[in-house]
Amino acid sequence: MSAAHEDDDEGLFPCGAADDDLLADGLLEEELRQAAAILDPVPAALRTIAVESYALRDLDARLAELTFDSLVDSLPVRGEEAPPRMLTFQAGAVTVDVEVGAEGLIGQVLPPGPAEVEVLAGPRPSARLTADDLGRFSGGTPPAGPFALRLRTGGEVVVTEWLRA
Numbered sequence: 001m002s003a004a005h006e007d008d009d010e011g012l013f014p015c016g017a018a019d020d021d022l023l024a025d026g027l028l029e030e031e032l033r034q035a036a037a038i039l040d041p042v043p044a045a046l047r048t049i050a051v052e053s054y055a056l057r058d059l060d061a062r063l064a065e066l067t068f069d070s071l072v073d074s075l076p077v078r079g080e081e082a083p084p085r086m087l088t089f090q091a092g093a094v095t096v097d098v099e100v101g102a103e104g105l106i107g108q109v110l111p112p113g114p115a116e117v118e119v120l121a122g123p124r125p126s127a128r129l130t131a132d133d134l135g136r137f138s139g140g141t142p143p144a145g146p147f148a149l150r151l152r153t154g155g156e157v158v159v160t161e162w163l164r165a
Contacts, residue, residue, distance in 0.1 A: 010077060049122040049146070049161075053162070061150070061157040064089035064096060069163075085165075089149070091158045100165055104142050109135035115153040120162075122146055 068088035084101030098107040109115045112135035119127040121143055131137040131151075143165040151158045 010093075045123070052123055053120075061159040062091040063152065064091035064149075064151075064158050064160045066161050066163070074112060087163070089158075091159045094153060094158050095147065095149070096158070096160065098149070100142055102142060103140070105129075105137075106140040107137050109137070109153060111135070114134075115127065115151050115152060118150040118152075119143055120148045120150055126150075 014152045051072070066087065067090045068086065070083070070118035074086070083103060085101045087098040087100065089096040093111065095110040096107060099112070105119065109117070109131050112126070112133065113131075114133055115131040115135065115137070117129040117131055119129065119139060122145065123129075125139065125146075127129060127139050129137045129139050146164050148161050148162045149160040
C-alpha cells in the first residue's frame with residue numbers, strides 16, 4: 001500500500017472516530033431501550049404469549065398461508081346478524097377450511113383423511129380435536145382472542161397463521 005493510500009485511509013476515520021460513533025450508537029440504543037422499558041413496558045401477558053408462541057413452534061412444520069378470510073374477501077349477507085367467519089389456509093397440497101362462529105369451530109382438512117388438530121390460544125390451554133376419515137373436525141368452544149391451528153396429518157405438521165377470533 002502506498003503512502004498516498006495510507007493518508008486517504010487516515011482521512012476517512014481520524015483519531016478512531018468510527019469506533020467512537022459505534023460506541024455512542026450502542027450507548028444511545030441502550031438508553032432508548034431502558035427508557036422504553038420504563039415509559040412503555042411490554043405487558044406481562046403479551047410477553048407470556050410471545051414466549052409461549054415461540055416455544056410452540058415446530059421447526060419441521062410448514063406454515064399454512066391464509067388464502068381466504070370472509071371478513072376481508074366476501075360481501076356481507078343481508079339479514080345475517082353475526083355470520084360465522086370463514087377461513088381457508090393453504091400449505092402445499094394441504095388445505096384447511098375453518099368456520100369460526102358462536103357455536104365453536106368447524107373445519108375440514110383436504111385432502112380428506114384423519115388428522116390431529118390442535119387449537120393454539122397463547123397462554124390458555126390448547127384444545128385438541130380429531131379429524132375423521134373425511135378430514136372433518138369440530139370444537140364446541142369458539143376461540144377467544146388470538147388463535148392458530150396445528151395439524152398433524154400423517155407424517156406432516158402444518159401450522160396456520162395466528163388470527164384474532
